[in-house]
Amino acid sequence: MNKKLIKEVKKSFKSHFKTKPLIVFSPGRINLIGEHTDYNEGFVFPAAINKGIALAIQKSTSKKSKVFAINKEEIHEFSLDKIQPLENGGWQNYILGVVAEIQKKGIVLDNFNIAFAGNIPGGAGMSSSAALENSVVFGLNSLFNLSLSKKEMILISQNAEHNFAGVKCGIMDQYASMFGKKESALLLDCRTVTSKTFKIDFNNYKLLLINTNVKHDLSESAYNNRREVCEKVSHLLKIDALRDATRNDLDKVKSDISEEDYQKCLYIIQENERVQLFSEAIEENNIVSLGEYLYKSHNGLSTKYNVSCKELDFLVDSTRENQKILGARMMGGGFGGCTINLILKSEVKNFKKDISQKFQNKFNRACSIYSVKLSKGTRKV
Missing domain, CATH: 3.30.70.890 (GHMP kinase, C-terminal domain)
Incomplete structure (x- = not known):
């Protein structure tokens, strides 16, 4: 399923931007148990899943950065200075938010191009927004060698959601998407933002x-x-x-x-x-x-x-x-x-x-x- 998605994103990026991209896959998540406990500094039990966002990214020599949302067939271009949330922005605000939060750390970015697509069902509560934010911050971190830790990256994603999408989410979605392990769920302490990995065998x-x-x-x-x-x-x-x-x-x-x-x-x-x-x-x-x-x-x-x-x-x-x-x-x-x-x-x-x-x-x-x-x-x- 994801191989097909990754192939599609790579192909689309090449046809749009005529260069070879770096590819990131960021998964959605489910939560096995622990609902509404995250904003009470409690415990949750999320896991990354085999559906997510594939994102292709590469540096650009043009005056603006461009992002192509393949599923929506929409392109958004923007200047890297004075980034503000768009009033009617949907997916655009998640990306702009991540860029703005990176800049708040005093990091200077050059222009870049992105193409992305996902196979997370919309409205199903599998955190496509966190997957998108994480794919962007991870992609930029890799492309420009920013040396951000995974913990720093998820806080950037969370702040993007707070400040640009207007959703005061806890840290669970970004954490599970970033730190997920194969065949495992994470017992996450939302106060300390630390987790213990549990390998799960559901038997039959x-x-x-x-x-x-x-x-x-x-x-x-x-x-x-x-x-x-x-x-x-x-x-x-x-x-x-x-x-x-x-x-x-x-x-x-x-x-x-x-x-x-x-x-x-x-x-x-x-x-x-x-x-x-x-x-x-x-x-x-x-x-x-x-x-x-x-x-x-x-x-x-x-x-x-x-x-x-x-x-x-x-x-x-x-x-x-x-x-x-x-x-x-x-x-x-x-x-x-x-x-x-x-x-x-x-x-x-x-x-x-x-x-x-x-x-x-x-x-x-x-x-x-x-x-x-x-x-x-x-x-x-």
Whole structure:
């Protein structure tokens, strides 16, 4: 799949810019467990996947830098001085943001040309934006020998997202995309930005993602609202973040906060615990427990944190009666996007057919289904 993508990007670059490029592949990511814990300085369990962004880059002698988005057939050219976010910029702002953040470090760049394309499904919550940012910073670092560390590169990517795309994301997406390891997931501590690698053997099971292909409008405001709740209660508890709270701590301020806010904070405390238990289950090769934690995570996201939606709940509930599926949950910010399912390999074909039909009948629209493998992080190819 990626070989074809890389070939396409290389060919497109050569036909546009008439030179031989340097090629970077930067993967998207999934998150096995640990949702909304990142901005609470907690723990998450992401993995890079075998879908991503292929980017071709080379120095340019012209007066401006040019970027060609192959999938969109759009070209954007810009001057390297006084870079500002574009008002209606989509993909352009991720790239401009990375360049601007590099310049903020006092690094002087020369002009360059880029062509890129991706095979990450849009709106599926697999972090195509982080993959794009990482591919640009990695490409520029390699091309101009900037000697940036991977840690410096992901902070540049994150700041580009904050300052140019206007999304106050945590560090998980950029980290997983940059540091991913083959057949492994990363137990990431979002406070220290350090991780432990867990090689995972799912035995006869595999990961299957089902995309609802919906994105409800709530997502942006609801995300900010929940972040505020977590920060407000942390302040009340006189701690830096909910990562430091126990249920006992929370119970002490229960009468000072609404029941809804209590449940949201309880979810974060429990989800952080689940991430740790999930990593222990991997070490014990206890695949059944992994599935149980996925269901518990979904229940918390749906009933306590209230970030699910009827389509996501329907997909998860549809798996509960199937003995060949160990667990499922919504993945990502919520209100749409994907569910992640741990399913017996031999059951995939039947389940795909069955769930596609059920979803179509229920919502009068199609869902999309993808298999993913855990893969290596951003790299030159």
